[in-house]
Amino acid sequence: MDANRVGTHSNSKPEMCDKAGYLGGKDDDRLSKLPDDILVDIMSRMSLKEAARTSVLSSRWKHLWKYIPFLKFDADNVYKIMDHHSADELIEIEAPKYVEWVNSVIQSHKSPTLKQFKIHFHLDRRHTDAITRWIEFAFSRQAERLELNHESFVNPKRYYCFPRFHSFATSNSLKALSLKSVHVRDAAVEFILRNCPRLEELFVRYSHNFSNLEVCGSSLKLKRLDL
């Protein structure tokens, strides 16, 4: 399966060109010389935390991570301490930090469009203002996937209530919307269905308020509806 060289410049097998093992290195910094879009693509495959840490490498890297089109706010470190705290305690202690984290990232984020915006933390209606602002942000960046997962053990009486949007929840980009442990009213879903013509997946879990939902829209592309 070797490449079939026609020229006479080299007879070595292609595999021989690649020294097994180490990561080149040398003096020339090929990684930093890659074009921005390729570096952003590479960073898009990391967790948000890993991608953002590259800012410390050198000035070339300082702002690059702010262009990744995936904002996945996974607070994995918090789940590790979950065993030691009740859900309420956890919310009290960790939620303000989480909110501050999300706020600071979206404040400095520069990608004009988003493939994914994901919130995964035990938040409830006490954080309504922040959550609603994040959703507005996601819509303003034409997010294709929007996920709010507030964890099932949050007291349902305290669920964040998905707003009945007026203007900004109109999106030609939104393809998937996933809401867990969020109060979602019929009217909000109906509004989304009517105003997000590209929506293909709608997933609502642990919401107990549907009574008389009307699934309709002028050009529904919906492929999966899971309520």
Add this chain to the structure above:
Amino acid sequence: MAAETGTPTTLTLKSNDDELFSVAESAAILSVTIRNMVEDGCAGGVIPLDNVDGKTLASVITYMNGISAIPADEEKKKSYRDKFLSDKDFETLADMVLAANYLNMSCLMDAVSAKIAQVMEKKSVGWVRRKFGIENDYTPEEEAAVKEEHKWTFEGVETDDDN
């Protein structure tokens, strides 16, 4: 496109350092750039690839041949890609991601980008700098400021003394 009868069509590709390679058209058209040339009828003679050197092109062609020999089985293709990239040094990976981008080969591009990301992940800043030869051009004050600004990214990572 490939002749429907007789021997498979072979293309000749030329790297930017004037090496010539012959490759089956059926494998070469994994590159959308090359496929477009073939479809436009511009692939009769030698196809010049101005952004790819001979060493990288040899690797890419090895990949083209290898992956196109695997029938439509995503699992097997994936394991071929993993094996193909497993012994590549970083310079080769960097050259290859550029070549894959130029040749418009999304499957190779994805695999190489993922591999580079995987190498960088969970490593200290100092480790990444050393391994990839990244020169730290921050002043100590600037670096401290950037670290402070991104403090949250260091949670759960080994402390980095930059040695």
